[in-house]
Amino acid sequence: MVEVLDAKGLMCPMPIVQLAKKFKIMKVGDEIELLATDVGSKADVPAWCQRTGNELVEAREENGVYIYRIKKLK
Amino acid sequence: MSDTKKLVIVVSEGTFDKGMMAMMIANTAASMGMEVHMFFSFFGLNLLKKGAKPKLAGIYRLFTGTFVKRMANVGVGNFSDQLTMALDLGVNLYGCSTTMELMNVTQDKMVDGVKVLGAAGFLDLAADSDMQYFIG
Numbered sequence: 001m002v003e004v005l006d007a008k009g010l011m012c013p014m015p016i017v018q019l020a021k022k023f024k025i026m027k028v029g030d031e032i033e034l035l036a037t038d039v040g041s042k043a044d045v046p047a048w049c050q051r052t053g054n055e056l057v058e059a060r061e062e063n064g065v066y067i068y069r070i071k072k073l074k
Numbered sequence: 075m076s077d078t079k080k081l082v083i084v085v086s087e088g089t090f091d092k093g094m095m096a097m098m099i100a101n102t103a104a105s106m107g108m109e110v111h112m113f114f115s116f117f118g119l120n121l122l123k124k125g126a127k128p129k130l131a132g133i134y135r136l137f138t139g140t141f142v143k144r145m146a147n148v149g150v151g152n153f154s155d156q157l158t159m160a161l162d163l164g165v166n167l168y169g170c171s172t173t174m175e176l177m178n179v180t181q182d183k184m185v186d187g188v189k190v191l192g193a194a195g196f197l198d199l200a201a202d203s204d205m206q207y208f209i210g
Contacts, residue, residue, distance in 0.1 A: 010150075047106075
């Protein structure tokens, strides 16, 4: 089971701020699943991953919820 | 990232919308691993005072409460929440030394963690930065 970070209902920039906070305490190689309803996250999350050098393993949408699987690389 | 991107922001207005906009951009940048420096001058300095509760400009000030409520509902919170978040994320906050003198604002009247800087000191930071924003 991958840990889930639930950011549903939060608007920009809060999902990204929460994601950054979470990554600070994660270990390299760990993965999480971020859940968001902010449509802006579709661009924000890939941009964050690229900027911070972490891997966006998968991005999908289920019933209006955007789900991102992200792996900590550094 | 091998080279850390550096963002500098000048905030010269103290209204809720401008303060929030600046803080949200700064907190996003810090969350993306960027180094952020914010310079508060003129009415922007009021945002750094302890217990600051900025309002929207002009007649819109009457709707500030509605805005704050709606922003709290989506997790953004009020101005003070964003300010605390900025300090937590390591955003550098500077009060303009001349404005402090003009408006009789001493360091003890500002939130803890705020540094005092002159224009030359700020330009020195800006000269080596990658992005420069002016919110006014």
